[in-house]
Amino acid sequence: MKIAVCIKQVPTREWQPRLTDDRTWIREADASFEMNEPDAYALEEALRLREQHGGEVVVCSAGPARVQQVIREALARGADRGVHVDDASLASADGFTVASALAHAMRDEAFDLVLTGLQSDDQGHAQTGVAIAELLGIPHSTIIMDVQIADGGVRVKRELEGGWFQWLTMPMPALLTIQSGINQLRYATLKGIMAAKKKEIRSAAPPQGAEAGQLPGLRIIGLSLPSKAKQTRLVSGPPAEAAAELVRLLRDEARAL
Amino acid sequence: MILVVAEQRAGTLSRGTWEAVALAQQVAGGEPVAVLVLGGGDASRVVAESGVGEVLTVEHDALASYTPDNYVAAVAQVVAQVTPQLIVMAHTYQARDYAPRLAARLKTALVADVIGVKGTGTAATFLRPMFQGKLVAEVAPQGAGPAVVTCQIGAFRADAVVRSSAQAVRAVPVTLAEASRQTVEAPFQEARQAVDLGQAERIVAVGRGIKTQDQIAIAERLAAAMGAELAASRPICDSGWLPMDRQVGSSGQTVAPKLYVALGISGAIQHLVGMKGSRTIVAINKDAEAPIFEVADYGIVGDLFEIVPAITAALQKLER
Numbered sequence: 001m002k003i004a005v006c007i008k009q010v011p012t013r014e015w016q017p018r019l020t021d022d023r024t025w026i027r028e029a030d031a032s033f034e035m036n037e038p039d040a041y042a043l044e045e046a047l048r049l050r051e052q053h054g055g056e057v058v059v060c061s062a063g064p065a066r067v068q069q070v071i072r073e074a075l076a077r078g079a080d081r082g083v084h085v086d087d088a089s090l091a092s093a094d095g096f097t098v099a100s101a102l103a104h105a106m107r108d109e110a111f112d113l114v115l116t117g118l119q120s121d122d123q124g125h126a127q128t129g130v131a132i133a134e135l136l137g138i139p140h141s142t143i144i145m146d147v148q149i150a151d152g153g154v155r156v157k158r159e160l161e162g163g164w165f166q167w168l169t170m171p172m173p174a175l176l177t178i179q180s181g182i183n184q185l186r187y188a189t190l191k192g193i194m195a196a197k198k199k200e201i202r203s204a205a206p207p208q209g210a211e212a213g214q215l216p217g218l219r220i221i222g223l224s225l226p227s228k229a230k231q232t233r234l235v236s237g238p239p240a241e242a243a244a245e246l247v248r249l250l251r252d253e254a255r256a257l
Numbered sequence: 258m259i260l261v262v263a264e265q266r267a268g269t270l271s272r273g274t275w276e277a278v279a280l281a282q283q284v285a286g287g288e289p290v291a292v293l294v295l296g297g298g299d300a301s302r303v304v305a306e307s308g309v310g311e312v313l314t315v316e317h318d319a320l321a322s323y324t325p326d327n328y329v330a331a332v333a334q335v336v337a338q339v340t341p342q343l344i345v346m347a348h349t350y351q352a353r354d355y356a357p358r359l360a361a362r363l364k365t366a367l368v369a370d371v372i373g374v375k376g377t378g379t380a381a382t383f384l385r386p387m388f389q390g391k392l393v394a395e396v397a398p399q400g401a402g403p404a405v406v407t408c409q410i411g412a413f414r415a416d417a418v419v420r421s422s423a424q425a426v427r428a429v430p431v432t433l434a435e436a437s438r439q440t441v442e443a444p445f446q447e448a449r450q451a452v453d454l455g456q457a458e459r460i461v462a463v464g465r466g467i468k469t470q471d472q473i474a475i476a477e478r479l480a481a482a483m484g485a486e487l488a489a490s491r492p493i494c495d496s497g498w499l500p501m502d503r504q505v506g507s508s509g510q511t512v513a514p515k516l517y518v519a520l521g522i523s524g525a526i527q528h529l530v531g532m533k534g535s536r537t538i539v540a541i542n543k544d545a546e547a548p549i550f551e552v553a554d555y556g557i558v559g560d561l562f563e564i565v566p567a568i569t570a571a572l573q574k575l576e577r
Contacts, residue, residue, distance in 0.1 A: 130357035139438035142354045168441040181495030216366045216400035232553045243567035256516040256537040
């Protein structure tokens with residue numbers, strides 16, 4: 001089975017927003033980056049499917065040179081090889097633009113399954129995976145909590161609102177966006193890190209000319225801090241004092257105790 | 258014309274449908290709003306009676322169960338016939354499953370998880386969260402054709418919908434393959450939940466800031482001292498540290514207790530939507546910029562491993 005996993009490199013969870021002067025993007029020089037955690041669950045699922053059914057796991061990522069960090073990380077966790085769509089402008093691009101670049105690089109490889117996380121922790125459109133499915137002309141399902149392979153097809157458990165689920169079956173090739181908690185993540189071992197250095201990362205050019213053309217997308221007019229829904233009463237001081245004050249406020253002012 | 262795509266389950270319209278209508282009315286700027294009800298039925302009559310706009314229905318056997326293939330095909334054909342300026346729906350699990358494919362099929366922009374809108378018509382710009390709620394982005398759809406807009410649950414008010422006299426229902430013809438590539442089974446709920454957080458008057462919830470499974474005990478002691486139920490954000494449940502039925506958030510339970518204490522929870526959107534309706538919200542977090550403080554009534558910025566035991570002790574002192 002040939003499985004592709006699309007992985008995005010995003011600012012770390014601890015990152016504090018710093019914006020460019022025109023406020024249309026973040027100041028990347030001030031950020032540290034990591035693998036988008038939802039994509040880590042997709043990678044883990046791909047590695048488990050390869051363990052069960054054999055085949056190859058190929059990691060695909062789009063963006064500037066720095067995204068090779070997450071490709072190497074994925075190779076260290078066990079992926080077989082990587083594809084890097086090398087284009088710095090993709091770092092701030094919307095989901096459809098990124099999907100076009102990835103689909104272009106993936107088209108000739110004839111993957112049986114394409115897995116992505118259900119959304120990225122940076123822009124969070126929840127779009128790239130599904131758009132890739134449309135561009136490749138393959139069926140898809142989203143927010144998947146279980147994957148079973150049978151008879152040239154895939155049976156998946158899709159998460160719905162409020163604790164509901166639904167199983168559905170599709171022929172392969174197919175694309176799935178994976179929900180967190182589907183599995184437990186493995187992390188790279190030293191052996192894996194060493195082996196990763198020898199694994200291939202193919203560099204792919206982004207789509208040019210007619211295919212790039214006039215892509216529908218989003219232009220970011222400006223980024224800002226969210227407005228506060230409430231005026232938070234912050235309680236300060238050493239822990240014992242702050243705790244006592246908070247309890248007093250909750251009991252006497254908020255009447256919540 | 259702004260086209261709202263309704264969502265229904267077994268004949269009942271979702272609340273999100275009305276929130277999408279509210280957004281549509283705001284962005285329409287006087288232009289008409291139409292509502293597409295796939296599968297028709299009682300839901301289409303309810304919409305028609307509200308008078309918010311013309312009701313379009315598509316009734317086809319292939320739409321009896323939701324599949325992305327058939328929903329994309331049906332909506333795309335309706336769009337080709339009625340040529341709306343914008344397509345609007347609530348940002349639900351179902352919308353996340355097919356709206357991006359619809360936008361890609363139409364070759365138009367997708368604006369997902371919208372929390373606000375500025376201006377009207379094709380010049381409208383939209384506000385949406387980015388970076389786990391740390392920032393808000395104002396975005397403009399690019400390209401010709403109707404953008405597909407999905408609105409965050411609770412961001413627009415169903416009770417703000419302006420109603421009018423009953424409107425007509427019109428069936429729109431579409432051609433659908435009888436068999437979509439997806440074969441779906443009936444939806445089901447997992448094993449009966451052991452705890453109903455919806456009934457709890459007070460909740461103590463833990464997030465990643467608790468760091469290890471062992472240290473959840475600190476939160477358990479606070480919950481006991483407070484007479485509260487224990488809950489968690491999704492990552493804690495993903496790691497198996499607490500069962501899924503203690504999860505609060507978009508994929509877990511939505512709660513609105515008298516008191517919600519969030520320990521080491523950053524306040525990512527997926528969690529906020531599950532608890533922001535709580536009457537009093539307390540946040541303890543070492544990061545003063547954490548989005549949880551946007552909805553907190555009271556907060557302490559500091560080390561929860563020192564502060565939480567201190568609160569437990571203060572409560573126990575109260576008892577005595």
